[in-house]
Amino acid sequence: MIKVIGFDLDDTLWATKPTILRAEKKLNEWLKVTVPQLSYTAESMRELRHALTDREPELKTKITELRRRIIEHALELSHVSPSQATELSHQAIELFLVARNQVKFFEGSLSILEHLSTRYILGALTNGNADIKRIEAQVSPSEVEPLDDAGFAKHPGLIRGYIGPQVLGTTSATGVRYLLDPSVVAGSEWVTGANVAGSHVLHLVNGRDFTADGTIEAFEVAAGDPCPSCREPLEIARGIEIGHVFQLGRKYADTLGLSVLDQNGKQVVVTMGSYGIGVSRAVASIAEVFHDDIGLKWPRAISPVDVHIVVTGKNGDDITIAGEKLGAELEAQGLEVLIDDRNGVSPGVKFKDAELIGIPTIVVVGKSLAEGNIELRDRHAGTNEAVPIADAVQRIVALVREG
Numbered sequence: 001m002i003k004v005i006g007f008d009l010d011d012t013l014w015a016t017k018p019t020i021l022r023a024e025k026k027l028n029e030w031l032k033v034t035v036p037q038l039s040y041t042a043e044s045m046r047e048l049r050h051a052l053t054d055r056e057p058e059l060k061t062k063i064t065e066l067r068r069r070i071i072e073h074a075l076e077l078s079h080v081s082p083s084q085a086t087e088l089s090h091q092a093i094e095l096f097l098v099a100r101n102q103v104k105f106f107e108g109s110l111s112i113l114e115h116l117s118t119r120y121i122l123g124a125l126t127n128g129n130a131d132i133k134r135i136e137a138q139v140s141p142s143e144v145e146p147l148d149d150a151g152f153a154k155h156p157g158l159i160r161g162y163i164g165p166q167v168l169g170t171t172s173a174t175g176v177r178y179l180l181d182p183s184v185v186a187g188s189e190w191v192t193g194a195n196v197a198g199s200h201v202l203h204l205v206n207g208r209d210f211t212a213d214g215t216i217e218a219f220e221v222a223a224g225d226p227c228p229s230c231r232e233p234l235e236i237a238r239g240i241e242i243g244h245v246f247q248l249g250r251k252y253a254d255t256l257g258l259s260v261l262d263q264n265g266k267q268v269v270v271t272m273g274s275y276g277i278g279v280s281r282a283v284a285s286i287a288e289v290f291h292d293d294i295g296l297k298w299p300r301a302i303s304p305v306d307v308h309i310v311v312t313g314k315n316g317d318d319i320t321i322a323g324e325k326l327g328a329e330l331e332a333q334g335l336e337v338l339i340d341d342r343n344g345v346s347p348g349v350k351f352k353d354a355e356l357i358g359i360p361t362i363v364v365v366g367k368s369l370a371e372g373n374i375e376l377r378d379r380h381a382g383t384n385e386a387v388p389i390a391d392a393v394q395r396i397v398a399l400v401r402e403g
Helices: 016-034 042-055 057-061 063-077 082-100 109-117 132-139 149-154 251-256 279-289 318-332 347-357 367-371 389-402
Strands: 004-008 121-125 189-193 200-205 243-249 259-261 267-269 272-277 307-311 337-340 361-365 373-378 383-388
Touching: 004 189, 016 082, 042 057, 042 063, 057 063, 063 082, 109 121, 243 251, 251 272, 272 279, 307 318, 307 347, 318 337, 318 361, 318 367, 318 389, 337 347, 347 361, 361 389, 367 373, 373 389, 383 389
Parallel strands: 004 121, 307 337, 307 361
Antiparallel strands: 189 200, 243 272, 259 267, 361 373, 373 383
16 A cells, blocks of 8 residues: 655756756846856856865765855955855855745646645655765764765675665675665655666565665755754754864773773773863854954953053153053053054054954044043944043943943
């Protein structure tokens, strides 16, 4: 009895080429508006594709990442900074994937699916991208690489393009271990290769006709894929890895002779791991989150100093003396102060450097001192405030301690 019917997607339920062309058109239009100087032609993209895959062959199996890297390199060649090129390439590929998932079903296919869904469980089968890094993490310390001509020659029982589970498994004639995606549940019915060129097997049931050596979650998730819990479309967002984990295994434990007694009272070598928060990663993460187009915007709790004083005068003049006096008074109140009193540097350069460094409170001691004022700048809010020099220490200390 048939319980499950599986359908291929591309060129079965909808036409692939028009779908991709529409997605590429939207991508090209977005890139043209976002980066007008970008030279993004089919020929230049082919050249970049060949250059990337020659240098990193593993990208041949990661089509989405390859497309993103091509865009990233094209942006860099168009004089976009590396960091901005990376950010824009991620935005571009998200836009492309959303457009790629906006398909137009063949006429009549939806009504057929609706009719069949009243009698059978329907499933979708597609040769989506496997995430190689996820596979590597789950099968470590084994290494992962695509099966090449030498691999097929070593296993003559595997017919390229027509491999089926009948000849796979550690107890089979080939001895090739194989793992299934968890969605291939027991009792589900499939169409697979017949291990004969040009032939397939119909109605192959998991648990009756084949049993895998295990399961593995290694599918590359893309924007628009349904959430496994709520079935709503997934969104892809960039994250920052601050913590890091190293699976050390028993390499160092063997060298050091580290062993413990197990539950049976036998000595076993310990398995080691390393967990930590990277200080440099934390700083980089702060910079990634707290910045704008002109520089950093340090959170006050972790700012390198409390106040950045910019002195626009020359060595020994009233402005410089007033700035240094203000800095000393603030330090006497327990604040950490950075004073920029460089000679031979224009006020404009000092202002730009202050914005780039990004201390939350910037104090400018300059021309307004003649009127008895200093300028108080809030780096986060982007506001300027004139404060009488006589009230400056009290005002700045209160501002810093308020957080």
